Amino acid sequence: MRVPVLVWLILVAPMVAQELPRTRPNITGVFPHGAQTGGDAEITIRGRNLQNISAIDFVTSKVTAQVLETKHNLVRARVHIDAAAEPGRHDFRVVGPHGSAMAVFDVGSRPESFEKEPNNDMDGAQPLEFPVVLNGVIRPRDYDYFKFTARAGQTITFDIGAGRNDSGLDAVLSLLDESGVEIAYNDDYYWFKDPHLVYTFPKGGAYFLRIFGTGESGSPDDDYRLSAGELPHVYHAMPLGGQRGESVDVRLFGVNLGGIGNVVLGEGLAEAEVVSRGKESATVRLTVPEDLASGDYRLHIESAALPVPFAVSDLPEVTVTTESAGNKQDAFPVALPVVVNGVIDAPRATHHFSFQVDEPQTILLAVDSYRFDYHLDPVVILYDDSGTRIAYQDDPTTNSAKEPANVDPHLVFHLPKAGRYFVRVRDNAFRGDQNFPYRLTLKRAEPDFVAGIVGTDDTLFRGREHTVIVQVRRLEGWNTPVEVWAENLPAGVTGPGRVVVPTEPTRFKGTCAEEHILDGTKVEYPLQIAADAPLGLSRVRFRARGVMNGRVVEHEVVPRYWFRPLKKTQGFSQAADLYATVADLPGLVLGVPDRVPAPLEGEGTIQVVVTRLDDGTAPLELRPAETPDGLVIEPVTVRPGGTLADVKVSASAKGSFPIILEGKTEGKLLGRSHPIMIDVGAAPERREVVTNDE
Numbered sequence: 046m047r048v049p050v051l052v053w054l055i056l057v058a059p060m061v062a063q064e065l066p067r068t069r070p071n072i073t074g075v076f077p078h079g080a081q082t083g084g085d086a087e088i089t090i091r092g093r094n095l096q097n098i099s100a101i102d103f104v105t106s107k108v109t110a111q112v113l114e115t116k117h118n119l120v121r122a123r124v125h126i127d128a129a130a131e132p133g134r135h136d137f138r139v140v141g142p143h144g145s146a147m148a149v150f151d152v153g154s155r156p157e158s159f160e161k162e163p164n165n166d167m168d169g170a171q172p173l174e175f176p177v178v179l180n181g182v183i184r185p186r187d188y189d190y191f192k193f194t195a196r197a198g199q200t201i202t203f204d205i206g207a208g209r210n211d212s213g214l215d216a217v218l219s220l221l222d223e224s225g226v227e228i229a230y231n232d233d234y235y236w237f238k239d240p241h242l243v244y245t246f247p248k249g250g251a252y253f254l255r256i257f258g259t260g261e262s263g264s265p266d267d268d269y270r271l272s273a274g275e276l277p278h279v280y281h282a283m284p285l286g287g288q289r290g291e292s293v294d295v296r297l298f299g300v301n302l303g304g305i306g307n308v309v310l311g312e313g314l315a316e317a318e319v320v321s322r323g324k325e326s327a328t329v330r331l332t333v334p335e336d337l338a339s340g341d342y343r344l345h346i347e348s349a350a351l352p353v354p355f356a357v358s359d360l361p362e363v364t365v366t367t368e369s370a371g372n373k374q375d376a377f378p379v380a381l382p383v384v385v386n387g388v389i390d391a392p393r394a395t396h397h398f399s400f401q402v403d404e405p406q407t408i409l410l411a412v413d414s415y416r417f418d419y420h421l422d423p424v425v426i427l428y429d430d431s432g433t434r435i436a437y438q439d440d441p442t443t444n445s446a447k448e449p450a451n452v453d454p455h456l457v458f459h460l461p462k463a464g465r466y467f468v469r470v471r472d473n474a475f476r477g478d479q480n481f482p483y484r485l486t487l488k489r490a491e492p493d494f495v496a497g498i499v500g501t502d503d504t505l506f507r508g509r510e511h512t513v514i515v516q517v518r519r520l521e522g523w524n525t526p527v528e529v530w531a532e533n534l535p536a537g538v539t540g541p542g543r544v545v546v547p548t549e550p551t552r553f554k555g556t557c558a559e560e561h562i563l564d565g566t567k568v569e570y571p572l573q574i575a576a577d578a579p580l581g582l583s584r585v586r587f588r589a590r591g592v593m594n595g596r597v598v599e600h601e602v603v604p605r606y607w608f609r610p611l612k613k614t615q616g617f618s619q620a621a622d623l624y625a626t627v628a629d630l631p632g633l634v635l636g637v638p639d640r641v642p643a644p645l646e647g648e649g650t651i652q653v654v655v656t657r658l659d660d661g662t663a664p665l666e667l668r669p670a671e672t673p674d675g676l677v678i679e680p681v682t683v684r685p686g687g688t689l690a691d692v693k694v695s696a697s698a699k700g701s702f703p704i705i706l707e708g709k710t711e712g713k714l715l716g717r718s719h720p721i722m723i724d725v726g727a728a729p730e731r732r733e734v735v736t737n738d739e
């Protein structure tokens with residue numbers, strides 16, 4: 046039989062997987078977003094699909110939590126922080142039968158306090174006593190005013206932790222004098238939009254601090270943590286890292302460093318000895334433990350507002366200054382392999398290095414600065430002995446708003462012959478600043494790769510397929526395929542023995558549909574979930590392996606945070622496990638707002654996003670499970686395939702009434718909504734938008 050081409054295409058076209066609704070938990074806010082070591086704190090976690098949360102899991106064993114109460118849109122919990130917990134950000138998850146979700150929690154070392162509304166103008170300003178860690182929230186058009194006194198000559202640090210804790214707040218800080226005149230202002234100090242101000246008060250007296258959202262933005266979930274006081278604050282450490290097993294004198298640059306005490310690497314990994322202290326710099330001697338894995342750590346300065354990034358490497362390290370390396374005619378000689386630490390400290394400053402190789406070889410020239418949250422946008426340039434430019438790199442690939450940015454060059458180049466070569470490091474736009482530190486790695490290339498999973502938590506529905514996205518970034522000239530496999534899939538969940546990640550980088554469209562090339566390759570790792578797979582949470586591990594030049598390289602595949610532009614939570618999460626929960630696919634998901642306004646003696650509308658997964662062909666009827674006195678709610682019929690419904694509410698009494706919508710087909714209950722509060726006669730609020738995006 047001859048089949049018309051169009052029909053034939055439809056017959057053989059692969060069945061497009063049905064888009065499954067996002068039913069797992071989604072965290073939109075945490076308050077307070079941190080607590081002090083050695084104490085307890087009661088926190089509220091806000092979001093969606095939080096009903097039945099049974100546990101809160103921190104990656105570190107030094108922070109534990111107990112669930113006190115759960116609802117569809119919030120979890121209350123008591124968090125206990127061990128006195129030995131490492132200060133700074135810690136990953137945690139809420140875990141329920143329908144899935145898990147990740148958020149972060151900031152462990153601090155000073156007592157916590159809270160804002161008290163109303164504090165919306167100078168008259169209502171809340172008094173501050175330094176030092177302080179204060180937790181606040183910026184709602185739409187909210188201004189938070191604080192009043193304090195400063196001594197003449199006193200240097201006070203004001204630091205806002207918001208984006209760095211995954212808060213949606215894009216905060217702004219300003220300082221006002223006693224009469225309300227703005228004397229200092231900062232919006233975005235960090236890449237991730239948090240402000241930071243250091244101010245030396247020329248005269249003593251009363252002052253005001255004002256915190257608000259840029260463009261008067263804000264939401265009930267937009268929290269901040271203000272750290273302020275005459276605190277030590279370190280902008281950067283020089284060197285920015287050290288070699289394992291070596292003792293290194295680390296110079297700290299910042300403010301209020303005259304009185305610094307304890308300086309600790311990571312979670313008590315090593316204690317540094319303070320060699321000298323001054324107001325704006327101090328030197329500490331640190332022995333980097335021999336058995337530490339190379340990678341990025343934090344240096345904790347007692348009572349400082351923030352830790353300082355500190356890298357641990359396997360290579361010899363040197364430190365240069367613009368004085369020692371800033372002269373083109375007198376390049377600073379280095380021997381490979383080496384990590385050079387420096388600061389591009391002035392506009393147009395360029396650092397020049399020379400090195401010698403005794404045979405042709407492929408080398409790596411990598412400059413890291415953005416990786417440590419500094420604002421230098423490094424470029425690296427390579428010259429041969431005659432001064433001819435032979436290689437250049439600014440960024441590893443193009444940057445878009447759709448993938449985490451990376452402006453640190455990672456240049457691999459084959460040196461064709463033995464001899465002397467020159468390297469330059471500078472800012473892409475010839476900018477310079479006292480706080481533009483970098484680490485230049487110069488070594489023979491040893492091809493390697495890093496592998497990650499996109500996302501940290503997944504819900505696997507029984508009887509369905511689920512796709513895990515794996516991303517491989519090739520380093521130091523790696524150019525062979527990599528194999529990825531899952532190691533400990535739960536019972537009833539199967540995946541391919543191996544998925545091959547090719548060497549071709551993934552292409553994708555940017556926000557303006559322009560084409561970008563990913564710094565790496567993304568592949569799909571499909572999982573099949575049996576209809577009778579046991580329910581519950583598993584921590585799945587993936588591994589990746591490749592062979593190049595006869596050398597086998599194997600790595601764990603570590604989940605990466607879901608990417609959101611301008612949030613600090615980017616890169617690899619703190620745990621190597623993918624949290625995967627096997628759950629039953631609901632027959633019906635009703636997406637509804639938490640609150641719906643309705644006028645008195647008029648009509649309100651509950652907008653419902655209907656996702657039907659029962660494969661039924663009978664219409665769906667939506668009606669309230671119970672109707673409170675004073676409300677009339679007409680049932681609505683949704684034809685099969687329908688995805689939107691407006692449920693009309695008429696009200697005859699003022700007040701707030703909770704209702705639940707039920708969906709039935711042929712008299713059988715298919716699913717229920719979460720509780721919806723009908724606010725009758727209240728002033729209209731911003732309409733809530735139901736989103737399922739991560």
Ligand SMILES: [Ca+2]
Pocket residue numbers: 160162181182183184187188189
């Ligand atoms: Ca507020």
Ligand SMILES: [Ca+2]
Pocket residue numbers: 162163164165187188189190
């Ligand atoms: Ca306020």
Ligand SMILES: [Ca+2]
Pocket residue numbers: 215216217232233234238239240259
């Ligand atoms: Ca900002």
Ligand SMILES: [Ca+2]
Pocket residue numbers: 422423424438439440452453454473
């Ligand atoms: Ca760059």
